[in-house]
Amino acid sequence: MSDFFKLCSSCKKPIGFEQSYYACSVSTCNRKRTGLFFCSLPCWEAHLPMMRHRDAWAEQVRSPSRAEFEREQAEDAAAQERAAQRATxxxxxxxxxxxxxxxxxxxxxxxxxxxxxxxxxxxxxxxxxxxxxxxxEIDDKDLPQEILIVASKLKKYVRARSDFNTSDGVMSVLSDHLRRLSVEAIKAAAREGRKTVLDRDILSVLNNISYRS
Ligand SMILES: [Zn+2]
Ligand SMILES: [Zn+2]
Structure with missing residues (x-):
């Protein structure tokens, strides 16, 4: 087991247990497995030019205790094991x-x-x-069909972009879209023998969708 929670994504120094660190507010920097962790505000600032965020802030977070961390890792491993067993x-x-x-x-x-x-x-x-x-084999209707969009942030973006309002119905349509996109990205990862969905899996699906401008 490791002696620390995570390595800082910028300076690579360890971030210990039960210590405060910084997470980026942008969801792509915040995913469970591929999220970024920063030991300090300057380290968070260092990733901004690279990610070209428009609207980002640092969120101060407290790292888990070693026991919590180890329990979470064990749960993840068990979930992966169960998923592998279901693939009969x-x-x-x-x-x-x-x-x-x-x-x-x-x-x-x-x-x-x-x-x-x-x-x-x-x-x-x-x-x-x-x-x-x-x-x-998992039927999508057995999974939670919750809203995956931060409505306030999307509305704010649309407002800033166009001065238009955004109907609440948009959130469920976009959430369904994200779910379908995720399923295709999972397949792309599986084709490459990975168990982690990477940004490039999403991109490979998105590259096949054309937006009319
Ligand atoms: Zn750092
Ligand atoms: Zn970020």
């Missing part, structure tokens, strides 16, 4: 069947202007052989 051959077969059905539905739903397979491939929804191998 039967589960993989169900996944493959679901994928095939979804693929068919996508093809049906797509127009004639472009072949269904082409469009599906462009959107990254086509089944690619072993892409879901090893992934546990």
């Amino acid at each position: 051959p039967e589960a993989q077969e169900i996944t493959a069947r679901n994928e095939a059905a979804r693929h068919e539905a996508v093809q049906r739903a797509l127009g004639e202007d472009e072949s269904g397979a082409q469009r599906a491939a462009r959107l990254g929804v086509v089944k690619r052989g072993a892409e879901t191998m090893g992934l546990p």
Whole structure:
């Protein structure tokens, strides 16, 4: 077990247990597994130019005690173990069947202007052989469908950008979008044999989505 909680993401000095440190307010710097940790305000400031944040602040946080930290790590390991056990051959077969059905539905739903397979491939929804191998079969409706957007921050952004208001319904649509995006990114990570979703998995999905400007 380690003697410290985390290493500072800037200066690499250890951040001990039950000690205050700084986290970045921007969600991409704050993820559970890939989050950044800073031992001091100057170290937090040092990452700003690199990440090109528009609107960020440092949040002072207290690191857990060693016992809390170790318990959390043990829980994570147990959860990974359970997920691996759920990926039985039967589960993989169900996944493959679901994928095939979804693929068919996508093809049906797509127009004639472009072949269904082409469009599906462009959107990254086509089944690619072993892409879901090893992934546990989980029905999305069994998972929490909570709002993943910080409504006040999004509204503030839209307001700053356009002076427009944002309806609350936007948050649930965007949350569903993030969930779908996450599922595709999980598959991208699985295809590379990883158990960590990286920023590049998200980017590879996003690169297949075109925004009209
Ligand atoms: Zn530091
Ligand atoms: Zn940041």
